[in-house]
Amino acid sequence: MSLDHAPRRRRTARRFHATPAAVTTAILVTGLLAAPARAEHGTGTPTGTVARTVGRAHFRPGPCPRTPEPVAALEKARCGTLTVPENRAEPDGRQIALGVAVVPAATGKPKPDPVVWLAGGPGDDAVGEAKTAIDGGLNRDRDVILMSQRGTYSADPALTCRNIDEFNAHAVGLVHDAPSTERLHLEATRTCRDRLAAPGIDLGAYNDTESAADYADLRVALGIDRWNVFGISYGTHLALVYMRQHPRGTRSVGIDGILPPSEAGSASTWSSARQGFDGLFKTCAEQPACNRRYPNLAATFERLVRDLEAHPVTTTVTVPGHPEPVKVVLDGGALVNWMTSATHVAAGVPRSLDELAHGKPRRIAEQWAGGRLSPQAFGRVAHGLAYGVFCGEWVPYESRAEAIRGGQDAFPSFPRSVLAQAPQLTFLRPDCEVWNVPAAPRSIREATRSDIPTLALSGGFDSQTGAAAGPYVARTLSRATVVTVPYEPHVVFATSRCAQEITVSFFDDPTAAKTGCLGGLEPPRFEIGP
Template sequence: MPENRERPGGRTIRLAVATVPAVSSTPAGDPVVFMEGGPGGDAFGAIPFLIASGVNRDRELIVMAQRGTLHSEPHLACPEIDRFNAYAVGLPYDAPSTGRLLVGAAKECRDRLTADGIELSAYNTTENAADFADLRRALGIEWWNVYGYSYGTDLALTYLRRHPRGIRSVAIDSVAPPQIVSLPWTWDSAQEGINAIFAACEAQPGCGSRYPDLPRTLTEQVRRLEANPLTLTVQPPGGGNPVKVVLDGGSLVNLLVADGGAMPAVDVPAALDELAHGNPERFARAQAAGATPVIGEFAHGLTQSVACGEWAPGFSEADLLEAGRRAFPGWSDTVLAHAPQLPFEYDVCRVWNVPDRTGIQRVATYSDVPTLIVSGTFDAKTGASWGEYTARTLSRSTAVRIPGIGHFVVPQSPCAQSVLASFLAHPTAPDDCCVAGLEPAPFTITPDPERA
């Protein structure tokens, strides 16, 4: 592929593509192409989840490693940032000194990549979408179906808007609408996902009575830890040597938004109650999980080129803080000044130094291509309400919410898998009746220490 399509005859890049045969002996002729999240995730790493979810049951599955990601050339890995992230579990989350270390790691990575001749500004969603359009033509496919999750929904909607030819249907999972994605937007999603967990606990008799007023408990713990961080030595969940971790208000919030296996949503009420009673073990172990990342795999270079060109511009640090205050009044400003999952992003973007692309990218997609929109109610990265928001401009869309599920819904929900299969078979009339009977899983209930 061209690195930059605005420079004819310029540098080319190589993108890795995998095809997974359909399970059916009589597959449909229109395959499914997958768009990975991140930005910067390893698309091939998602193949086991896609197969287990039945995405290739009746159709061939095509997976392309997006430009800059693992298995493509060049690979915009930043081991400098990976090493910082491993070290940062033992640092105050939002201290200026921590930010300086992150910015230094990002600058070191940027300088190395640009010294190799990489044009970082070309690693954007517009070029990414054009890669997929070129892939369909290169494979000689007349019609295909698109399935993307997280950043892959931003990409899929951009692709649908700019390259609609040959698209039979689009399924988007955990939606980041390109016209609204920004750093302040992250606080809206965090509020929605966290509050949904608390509301679900309140609706379960055992959980609601055991853990009353979770929003107040969380606010108290964020403020307490931000004023007096805890420093502990704990063993990571995956084993290995104990590591130093720091729990402050920012790291607590980041763990809740991260939606990872280290802190499942069903454990959140119990973990907050334990924390409030002087036992930080669950959160400390979840924080320690970040001490052992895979170095040099995730494409932070694509992350920063997209975030700094498409998500950060147009809003100030004051706008981000104000969005945080609206979402979580009473929390410490030092916590609310940072976008969840993207701390110190404005500082990083100043050294990453790519052009503002919001005029091209921050645009709604209007389409009558059949679209399935799947959201999880516990998703604190891409709040569930953004699914319905996106549906407003997609005239033949079906939006479903899966209760009790967080980010990347289909691999976690048999019902969502059934809806996706029905949609691929009948894009204008999918069977989503299984959603009506769903309830979140029971929350973890621990003995009340005050009654012990």
């Protein structure tokens, strides 16, 4: 029986949240229907070793997908390729190939329901994230399945655009939101689009609906009766679409760094930034040494945004791998975008902001430039998939006024020029005019309603997908366990041993995730400068 038609149970959800001393609240979830055994384990045939055709989709065992660097976690993987229609509205048209890797369970007797990993982005390749999945213990007693989402690095075609990455590196030396920067930005977007469209790629087919169907085909093509889904960051967006459109065969779902499709866009990005920043600032204020040395840190940050937007600071720094000095311009928009990522290095944020306030921009400039000039920033992100999601599913359903209002609600003191460009979504609306793909059906924006047991994980310092998204999605997920891991940034599974323990325990028993580790978590020790 599909869970889509399961009897609706009374929701009795309470939410986990942790303080430095203890877990302050809890959650109760209803029972889970027993999962049937998977046929392949019953016959002793390892997952990923049998060729199968399912409708227009076909899985063929073969070499493991390419990755930018060797990935030790893939050395024992069983691999192959899933071939699917690029556009299912044209099933006899162009076919695309998606790389698949099945990392076997560490135990000799794996449980019958594997975990499939959905990567972040949009545009990251799941196969390249194998180390994160395996280091977190997901394959302790289950196989872990990783497939390159359509358009990503190890898929064919790969919708990567190195020219955009090169522009992003160059842009650290430009005023973030200047009209001249916008012109260069859109030129890079147009060059990317023209190159991808030239061989006949249907850019409108790179979206969540087609990707969700790819994963539904993968499950059947691998001969799996039931599996578990785990998505991080943008992968939570895809997971929520998948569990709504293809509930059959899903035992449980974990989502970490939650981006609800019904809320995705510039306004929610501003809200998330506010939540993550406030979490960090509040934690500093609660530590006497940090509060004494960096009082009113939130006010300092907002003043710096205003001052830098009016009078940008230009400096030069040296970053690893670039012996020549790199020009960096810090204005209000650049500072906001730096801060959105800087919660990953929270311990140094107060000192960095204080140094900037006292005329020393080096630390922030090095981090801002270093991230964009890192070798990992070039040629890996599928910008074609990212724009397919942004321009087909987000921008058509959020007006310019709504986007600005979201920024004003979160940061009323910010200049309008800063509010016009949401964090990490600079020039998104004109980008989408260039990208020119059809709007997805409005149903893509519906909240996911489901009885599938779901673990909703967030970090208290997450400034990219704020922790409020956990309770938000739980309103329509009747068997949701909501957990906020304090003091952690975006995607807690990658940074927190406690989050990994909770996740593995959830897949063991989706009715009783073990959250006791939350009670012992301590805040970061903030750097105290001279």
